[in-house]
Amino acid sequence: MKVLDLQCPDGHRFEGWFASVDDYESQLSRKLVECPMCGATHVSRLPSAPRLNLSGASETPRASPRDPAEHWQAHAMRVIREVLDKTENVGDRFAEEARRIHYKEAPSRNIRGVASAEDAQALVEEGIDVMPLPVPAALKGPLQ
Structure with missing residues (x-):
């Protein structure tokens, strides 16, 4: 699974999990990717370090520092x-x-x-x- 950092036009940042980048682009073109805060379907991909979700991985990936507003949004x-x-x-x-x-x-x-x-x-x-x-x-x- 590919984990991508995404953002809507209102600045809400969130993660999306996709089988591949092609899968992300396909879902985006069909307006299936939406912001969990406001429902916007115009979503853009943010630059991020590559990260894969692999079951059975021996190491737990380090959490990257996040914007405090993202933590508040996730908690809300x-x-x-x-x-x-x-x-x-x-x-x-x-x-x-x-x-x-x-x-x-x-x-x-x-x-x-x-x-x-x-x-x-x-x-x-x-x-x-x-x-x-x-x-x-x-x-x-x-x-x-």
Whole structure:
């Protein structure tokens, strides 16, 4: 496997794993490579030292120093993925379902969904804890 350093037009840096450079170029031309933060499909390859992912390799490759923003982005993506994995998506019924749970009209569980700013404010005023969570475009579809 070839591990390539990639970047989208918004400056989000990330790694892509491909069978070969030709495989990367083929996927890129078909718009299959996208930024995990914003979903942009216009991605460019950054200069990097060659690195291969070989199973059974005897030495662990040294981690290269990274930009602190990359660490923050990676951590944010892990947190968002965990939230998405551990919550039920109730979609645009979020405010209604949050109220039902709060007033014990529905089973207690962790939910996520979509609410207007006005609905979110009304929930807070009712004493219902809510928190906005910006979800990157790449995570809005099914999790793989």
